[in-house]
Amino acid sequence: MLIKRPADIRPSEITDESIYLNRREFLRAAGLTIAGITLGTAGPSSGWAAGYDDLVKSPLSTDEPPNSWEDITTYNNFYEFGVGKSDPARNARDFQPLPWEIAIGGECDNPRTLSYEDLVKPHAFEERIYRLRCVEAWSMVVPWVGIPLADILKRFEPNSRARFVRFTTLFDPKRMPGQKRRTLDWPYVEGLTIEEAMNPLTLMAVGVYGRELPAQNGAPLRLVVPWKYGFKSIKSIVRIDFTETRPTNTWSAEIPGEYGFYANVNPNVDHPRWSQAKERRIGNSAFAPKQPTQMFNGYGEQVAHLYKGLDLARNF
């Protein structure tokens, strides 16, 4: 059991993004002067939008340069806060994630409803820098903070009938104004096979850039499944159920001809209305070329074995 003492100062209180990106160089250059100055004034902060410390680095992280905080937090698909890309940042401004409860049930021996704090407390937070590929043919690189999903799920002891995991987003039109219109069949639901959910890449993210998740990115906790199109990475989760049958995910229920259950990133299978062969990396200039999309978003080594013998053109 890892017992963490609250640090005197959290990284987000002193670091901005550019320094965060070059933190080793920064620390080397600055020495201990900064720490010496700030230790005396800053106490441990409580509540949302504080930072994390002692993040475990992961060998699964990419060394591609991450997108800016600005790009990651202002260009979002989160219809619960509006359908435009800039709507969530605007409409989620007053969203207070805490207190938050997550109900875990279905085919498991230890179903429970937990507070957000009790759900994450037993775990160490990792930094995972992942590529994110949206089904709309754009991509980013995001430095997530999170917990391997498998570590969380095991605590609820899924039984032998647990073949799938279903996730459900909060439904609360007062706090999520996009839900006042039926743009999707609320609440948003997503699903994974149990093998996909237990894969070491699959992350329950609770932060980005060393801080708690902004509301527009799915506070307080969201899924990150980096080899699948972004819509699989469901945000603001309130329910997790182990199921025997395959759950119906929201987008494939809305437009079954365009969005499937698997939604693995695949440059060889086009969306009916656009090509998936290339992607536009957000943050590049308007005149930069698109880049080729990689099979499984470049995570084939970790996940290709999950789909042996599966026709990926049919099971898109």
Next chain:
Amino acid sequence: MNTIRNPSPLFLKSLKVAVFALCLLPFALLAAGAFGVAGYDLGANPVEALIHSTGKWGLKFLLITLAVTPVRRLSGLNWVIRFRRMLGLFAFFYLVLHFASYALIDQRLDLGAILEDIVQRPFITIGMTALLLLVPLAATSTKGMMRRLGKRWQKLHRLIYPIAVLGVWHFYWQVKQDTLEPLIYAGILAVLLASRLFIRRRRARVPVAVPGHG
């Protein structure tokens, strides 16, 4: 009131210059955004912003152009017709920019990919069709061509109706899920097209009514 019914040539000329400048404003802002001038930018996905914005401005100008005749009939201000050509050409201008943003900036003139899109993706097929149909209208928009084509000019320029329908349809088909915005365009287009039937019927009724008064 009289200056509005019968504006002086100077007034009309100044108004034309002002409207011209106003029509260029979206282009100026987009150009500033694309090149990062004066603190403007196009957000996280500038290419998408360019394509969407030019497309919507093109459609808006198509609808404004189609509104000229109903406004003229309903208000009796005949001089508004003198703005129709300019507004129509601005629609063409923004739709050419829309295609250019897609072909030059997004696809980087990858002819294979562009052709594949046009052939395989129905929403691009109809958008491309609408733009191609618009070319002869822009080419015959001069006074000389109007004179040369005579009665056929009007017939040719009725193509604007199917073009507008295809354009709004292209927008409707392109959006992922929330169709509210394209439906607003479709609603405005429906009102503009219906107003023509209404005007025609009213005009047709007039000669019938005359003998009764005699």
